Amino acid sequence: MTPGRAAFSRSIVVQPDASQLREIRRFVEAVAADATLDAERTFDLKVAVSEACANAVEHSGSSCSPLSVKAACRGRRLVIEVCDRGGFRLPNTANGFQRDHRGLGLPLMVALMDEVRITKLSGGGTKVTLSVTIPTPVLC
């Protein structure tokens, strides 16, 4: 079993602040490399995760509840979960790509990922689950 093909699970926890997006992207790059994603899919994943996190940051308000990003590689899928403990909110939605500051995040996530799920967490908070198919199945 080569290291790049082993199933793995990893996470980081950051403060809900836009200045943390850079650190989150470095995390996603490392995970994508281990999942053997190519440069294009790595870019897609970085954008999608950033959109999910930016949305959580925007809705966190004065709350300092941390934002967690978990990555797990199973079978043919790399799954990333972005969880915040603010109140539940739907990501800003729009009719397709509305020509506005807001509303781009969710359509971009959907356009770039193979699957997007938004879950209301019990006890408050939101989980956005992003999945991409990986080129080489990992060994579980």
Added chain:
Amino acid sequence: MELSTSQLAGIPVIRIRGEIDHGNASTLSTAIDDVLDADQHVVLLDVTQVDYMDSGGISVLLSALRRLRERGWLGIINPNTNVRRLIQIVGLALDSSFRVFDDDAAAEQALRETART
């Protein structure tokens, strides 16, 4: 993200280096506003050295387009394949006031054509 400015056929070009995201997009927005406030009809962004952009950056482009629509255009120079793809996905590539150039020479030619009309 680092910004610098140079001139192309008398028009300021904002040259961007690094990553444009929700955390730093306002810096770029301010730089573009400075160009627009100087009553320029064209905004040019050199994104040759931009390796990452998300909707934070796209929002800045959309804001600039809104301000420019009646009087000119927004051009970006040499986006990498990922940034180019993002621009297509959000439909910016279809906007008649938005232009993508492969290099400075192509942008300069468009500037000269704009100056003649």
